[in-house]
Amino acid sequence: MRTPLIAGNWKMHYGAAETAAFLEELLTEERDPGVDVVVCPPAVALPMAAMVLTGSDIGLGAQNVHWEESGAFTGEVSALMLKEIGVQWVIVGHSERRTIFGETDETALARARAAQAANLEVIFCVGETLDERDAGETFAVLERQVADLGALDPGHLVLAYEPVWAIGTGRTATPQQAQEAHAFLRLRMSALFGGETSESLRILYGGSLKPANTGELLPLADVDGGLIGGASLDVRSFSAIIRAAADCAAGETP
Ligand code: PEP
Numbered sequence: 001m002r003t004p005l006i007a008g009n010w011k012m013h014y015g016a017a018e019t020a021a022f023l024e025e026l027l028t029e030e031r032d033p034g035v036d037v038v039v040c041p042p043a044v045a046l047p048m049a050a051m052v053l054t055g056s057d058i059g060l061g062a063q064n065v066h067w068e069e070s071g072a073f074t075g076e077v078s079a080l081m082l083k084e085i086g087v088q089w090v091i092v093g094h095s096e097r098r099t100i101f102g103e104t105d106e107t108a109l110a111r112a113r114a115a116q117a118a119n120l121e122v123i124f125c126v127g128e129t130l131d132e133r134d135a136g137e138t139f140a141v142l143e144r145q146v147a148d149l150g151a152l153d154p155g156h157l158v159l160a161y162e163p164v165w166a167i168g169t170g171r172t173a174t175p176q177q178a179q180e181a182h183a184f185l186r187l188r189m190s191a192l193f194g195g196e197t198s199e200s201l202r203i204l205y206g207g208s209l210k211p212a213n214t215g216e217l218l219p220l221a222d223v224d225g226g227l228i229g230g231a232s233l234d235v236r237s238f239s240a241i242i243r244a245a246a247d248c249a250a251g252e253t254p
Contacts, residue, residue, distance in 0.1 A: 002202050004218070004245040005158060005225040007038040007123060008232025009063060009091060019045035022235060023052040029239045032246030033057070035225070038089050039232070043077055050086035061089030061123065064097060067110035079118035089121045091227070095164045109148050116153050123158045123227060124149065125206070126185070130165035139184055146185065150192040159185055159203045160227040166207025168229055175216050178205050182222035211237050214244035
């Protein structure tokens with residue numbers, strides 16, 4: 001049985017003061033210990049988040065990491081630097097990194113490898129664009145995006161299936177679209193790592209997940225939680241999604 005994971009990707013929202021206020025409020029919410037929770041604030045707010053989360057079971061993630069330990073890479077941050085300030089997780093290959101900042105399958109893999117080498121847990125994002133889906137290329141794209149993940153340690157890897165057309169658009173994948181993509185990814189993980197490992201590897205759904213649609217997406221057989229953008233910016237909606245994941249894990253319909 002896979003422990004559900006609910007991860008909030010705050011993108012470029014909330015500086016240090018807002019981060020502290022948000023997390024202090026989140027910590028007052030009652031939470032089911034059967035759900036892993038991770039928040040990923042902007043890089044500048046990570047030290048503040050680490051301080052507020054000290055002693056809590058909420059994980060702290062960064063939204064990106066560079067593949068080198070140090071060097072002339074203006075604007076980048078290394079895995080060791082993240083580790084030093086108490087970061088445990090990192091999102092890699094998010095579609096915004098791919099489409100806006102030119103991230104490729106190769107650079108995403110390099111970042112993920114560097115993160116794991118520094119003992120960070122990796123949330124590796126994949127997903128097709130609307131054009132790719134309309135052209136019937138969804139599975140070919142997913143296959144290409146995960147083809148080289150065999151270079152990673154599956155014990156410290158979480159996949160996130162995020163159809164690009166569903167991110168920040170209010171559109172979500174239908175339960176059938178999500179389940180078939182997740183099942184396909186699990187099959188690819190089985191080919192890379194073996195069946196037993198693939199059964200224990202978590203695959204998150206991401207794309208306009210919010211309290212109103214958790215009931216149809218979180219209970220799916222191969223969906224093990226969510227990577228959440230917009231709805232993770234509000235303590236109440238983020239907490240409602242965490243509760244829905246706990247209900248699913250307990251076999252109740254959210
Ligand atoms: C994301 O950025 O990973 C995401 C899923 O965003 P949203 O929930 O806003 O669609």
